[in-house]
Amino acid sequence: MLELFAAHGMTVSAVSCYENNLIGDLVERARVHEHLRACVRAAAALGVPHVGTFIGRDAGASVAGNLREAERVLPGLVRYADDHGVRLVIENCPMEGWHPDGYPGNLAYSPELWDWMFDLGLYLNFDPSHLLWLGIDPVEALRSVLVSGRVSHFQAKDIEVDERARNRFGVFGKAVTRARPEDTGWWRYRVPGRGQLDWNRIIDTLYCGGFDGTVAVEHEDPVWAGAWTRQGLEIAVETLRPLIR
Template sequence: MKLGLLTACLGAQSLEEVAAWASQAGYEALEIATWPKGTGHVHQAAHLDVAHFSAADAERVRELLDRYSLTVPALTYCDNNLHPDDRRREAIHRHLRSVVDAAAALRVPYVCTFVGRDVTLPVADNLKLAERHLRPLAEYAAGRGVGLLAENCPMEGWHPDGYPGNLAYSPELWDWMSGLGFRLTYDPSHLPWLGIDPIDALRYALRRGMVAHVQAKDVEIDERARTRHGVFGKTAERSSPTDVGWWRYRVPGRGVIDWNRVIDTLYDHGYDGTVAVEHEDPVWGGPLPRIHQGLRIAAATLRPFITPETGDASSP
């Protein structure tokens, strides 16, 4: 198992700058963010220009990663693959296919994305839409030796009333999406506020061979505030889609997730992939030095539980 980080939080830095910093900070892998250039969101970076990715670019990136002894478990582009606007949805799919092509060129095994949802339609209609739109994407990736993964993020900010906007948020839906050719990017931070036990859900997914990649993000919960707002969060008082009022994302070690049990469960079921820190912590966001400190807190929390690879079969 390797300790990695998702590069999305470091959009102000080049991939080489990210690699250099991550290596000296004790990280072993980069989950590379590949949103379209100019997206602009603080957690959406373009560390590879996949729309114009050449064989020379692939060679340059491989040399860079080798220089810093880093691996890449996945490229990541999470957008709404069931977007209600036909033109917008096709643009998302076109970019996702470019991410898959870049992953194939780099010999990266997975691309992380979302299922998404057409929030104008009920879930039953969305399941039919997914059969039409998602299965061809999974087949496109498989034909290039790449697996498509869906993260279990609810994306409640995509729904006008704060309901799940990404139909991969529960174990019931993990079974469904596996039938479309998707496996799971497991992120435990999305589960406690939904009332789902993250360890039970992880065991369930591991037993079924669904977990291909793990993101490490924590969640801080204020149960007294939940009493005021309810499980779906603020309504009239909400200032932004993410202003739910009773929970917020944190770096590992600053929330309620039991990382000792999460990592031990992964080892117990033979998971040998990457655990990649996803930094969306508002306390440790903002200027680059604070983001770096948040990533150091995450590494210090997780490293005692993840045995680094030594290359020595006799090592414990």
């Protein structure tokens, strides 16, 4: 596999295991944790430095209760990854679709929670697109967190916000007519260059903060999907390539 990637001038920056590590069903949680450990072993065998995952949340418990439970169960997974020379990087996606009422289902969505999870030995897979609709300035958040040295991976994804639609649905999105969890009605993810994020400032902030890791495009743009996926990735490359030296 590594030979195939090398032949095409490619490397693997992370293995993905984006499941709910705090899910309330303990049988399912055990399966999730075993899958995460298997991904750690796979990453170690391939020489891949990161495994991306979520903190998650037990939707039947309070935030405070979830934080206490995470402090109990996650350090063992961090130690397992450390023993294999792998970092667990947590994406800051709210995963509101995991909560029955659309509240955050992944307790890693804000800078406050990043400080908390760093204390557990976890790293951040920074995705600026999630911050804009939460009312957080992505550039300011990135600037403040880079000093921690815990941003180990970066996901380049854009976002388009419809402020008029937000006036109808509110920040939590559609309640009656939502067709799927991500159908909020007032924002949607875009490829870099087709949304509202300032990629010149974002990439410059990464450089100023000393970031030397991977900038990986995450393609969740509904416009450039399906048969147009490749074109969407090409738009992302055209947007980012002039900014990355």
